[in-house]
Amino acid sequence: MKTNIIYILLVLNLSFVNAQNYKSAFRSDVCNCLEEESLKRVLTENAFKRCLRETLPKYAAQIDASIIEEDTQQKFLKGQLARKDLLSAMPSELIYSCDVYFKHINFLRTSSLLIMRENAKEDEIEKYDQMVALTPSATAYFMRAKVHFKLGNIKETEADIAKSLELNPNSENTISTRHELMLLAWVLEEQERYKEAIEIYDKVYFGALDSEVAKLRALADKKSGGTIANIPVNVTVEDKENSNVNSRIKTVKVNRTDNKSKPSTKVKKDSTSLKKLFKL
Structure with missing residues (x-):
């Protein structure tokens, strides 16, 4: 009996090691594909998806070999889930392990902010000052916070978000306050308060479907010196x-x-x- 238990543990451990090995190799191959693409043209989301699509078949045998399951149907289902998990984890993992992808995502983040501020109008703030004065609600403060952020008024943005959350009767519900918290995380990143931003991303994260938050969290963590080991264990949307x-x-x-x-x-x-x- 004891021998059987040791054997099972050894098999499971070997399976885990093999899984980690193919995941690391998969990341490396996808990164190589992205590097080649970046030499020819500006990276796009379609290029990223193409690299995933072209790389995945090379690892089909290794993925299936890592699954310990006697039932054929269950093994197939688990294999499909393993592929899904591998692909959904790639964006955030590549931010840590693939420099060209990190630079690409960081460029998109910075570019969107600069375009936003380029199109911002100073006189917009007067309208929302009046709204806050007349109806000082959570919505009014949040709308003014967004305008302050566009104008680059970071401290004012943070103060208005704090007031919005204070007045919101559902402030403890991360679904109801998701947009406010996401903006607050961006504000904190602008001040290089990355650890505080990461705490917010962890709070609003809903698992594998929430890939955008996973990428933003990885980006903030990478900037603060974090490594791929800091990626949290997935929490599914259903669990949340x-x-x-x-x-x-x-x-x-x-x-x-x-x-x-x-x-x-x-x-x-x-x-x-x-x-x-x-x-x-």
């Missing part, structure tokens, strides 16, 4: 959503005698909001 729903269910039980219909509506609303965010 179920967590929110479970917390709502507790609220339903507490308030059931007061109102039976409202808590149920809240759960449905949260689920709908999450699906809209990812256009499911």
